Amino acid sequence: MSLNLSNYELLWPASLFVSEGECILRSTGSWQERAVWLLTEALAGTTAIADFQDLPDHTAPPSDPWATTDAGWGTRRAVMGRHDWFTELIARAHELRHAATPRPYWPQRRGNGPTRDGGSTRDARRDFARLISDFDGSGYLAEVFGEVCVDDRTQLPDASRVIERRLGIPALWPLAPETWDEDTFFGLIEVFHDLVSRPRNRRFHSWNSCGWHHSEFHNGPARILYRDKVNKLLREAGIEYELAAEGEDLGRLVAVTDDARSALVHRALNDSAPDVTTRVRHAVALFRGRDTTRESKRSAIVTLAGILEERRALLKDNLGKDEGALFEIANRYDLRHRKAEQRGDYDEAFLDWIFWWYLGTVELTNRLIASRDC
Structure with a gap:
């Protein structure tokens, strides 16, 4: 049985998805929770997650070992399990389509939507603030800013002070893009490159609606993803800089x-x-x-x-x-x-x-x- 990839779309660079998937396949313990978290982040929608969770877990004992199958009594069903499915998905990741920006909707086609010139110029600063909010919501800043927990009264780091120590500018958190000049904006782009760190695991804390808690942080994958998303944002805004992916100026803005x-x-x-x-x-x-x-x-x-x-x-x-x-x-x-x-x-x-x-x-x-x- 071969995997049908037609319903899956990548949000990440394929090489990053492969490297993180291979790390999961090498891991022990709760690999399936890590797999679901990766699918949640790296693929558009919930189709892949649903397909994965609908499959049997062949590492667990069957509920009825004597169930009738086409092969006779007490034999295992010839159905792909979760581990085989995930392994094939990672191996064939470069065949996946990348999620594309939707075609223009009616107002844009009629010339009434946001443009990149005139009074309705698309504001790269606000786009960047939303991007950082997404990273924060996925736990990518939890290693440096900490996470609120109803059971933990530990004082969290002051996020503004964390940024100020690096950039020398106070009161930048929470982000207020309407207050930034160009140097502050570009400086924040470089600072957050060095702050993000991907959590490879998470657990849901249901008590008092506490929410997700993240763990197992790794900054390498986070920075690859961050550069990919920020550089795309800059290109779309017509800004002729990008974050360097290698060299002495890794993570710093350089000319395109x-x-x-x-x-x-x-x-x-x-x-x-x-x-x-x-x-x-x-x-x-x-x-x-x-x-x-x-x-x-x-x-x-x-x-x-x-x-x-x-x-x-x-x-x-x-x-x-x-x-x-x-x-x-x-x-x-x-x-x-x-x-x-x-x-x-x-x-x-x-x-x-x-x-x-x-x-x-x-x-x-x-x-x-x-x-x-x-």
């Missing part, structure tokens, strides 16, 4: 680049030797930070030029005398040595071009080294 350059950054960060990786991380962070300047871009290029200088013999072996062109630019222009005769009258776009050229050459030398060592 195209997919090809994002892939180049990923390869350069992950395929370099450890001593080189540290410098590549630093160069990338200098170049793409939200507060980057002409001087920081120049420093990023100088860092990469230093790596290429160390690999000059390798480049010469593979490029011949043309390798000198790489260093002629760094030496003749006002980049590395800063001599009086060097040219400094160039547009900042030149710095962008030379950075990506040098980073691509670092990645090329990584591949040359790897092929030589094979």
Whole structure:
């Protein structure tokens, strides 16, 4: 019996759903409660949860071991159990559709709904506040802010003070997006990246309608999900920043680049030797930070030029005398040595071009080294 995936839609990145599902399958104890919580979070609607709970639990003894089946008396029914169902769902997660934004409704089609320009501009600040409210309601802030329990009179941390210690701005909790300037808004985006932590388990406390209590916190999965949701929010609002997914500036807002350059950054960060990786991380962070300047871009290029200088013999072996062109630019222009005769009258776009050229050459030398060592 194969699983029918047509009624399930993913709200999470598929890779995150798989990694969290595999953790559940490796766990002992109340794995089914963890599975239901993951399905609640990661899939749209309640269809998958209902399907899972309707299946038999083959780990438990049957209610009637002598029930009649097609195979005869006292034999087990050929029905998929919960563990097999969940295992197949995780294995085939990349086949699942992603939940899509509904097509425009009547007011939007008639031009009377929210737009991104004019007086009815969609407010990214309010969207972000709602997003944080959703994370809070799912227990993602319980590790740092605590949770109210009718049976526990322990004083909870002051959430405003927690944020203030990181951002230096008081009275930011509860969130009031109408009061934020741009720096506060962007600062909160970065702060909550570092605060969220996914609870892999929860229990319902029914006494006096207390509610859900969360446990087994892990910040890695939470931050992946947070970056995915916040970056989508920023894209939809037309804001040309995103939270970095790797590098020295992990979890900090950086300038958006195209997919090809994002892939180049990923390869350069992950395929370099450890001593080189540290410098590549630093160069990338200098170049793409939200507060980057002409001087920081120049420093990023100088860092990469230093790596290429160390690999000059390798480049010469593979490029011949043309390798000198790489260093002629760094030496003749006002980049590395800063001599009086060097040219400094160039547009900042030149710095962008030379950075990506040098980073691509670092990645090329990584591949040359790897092929030589094979």
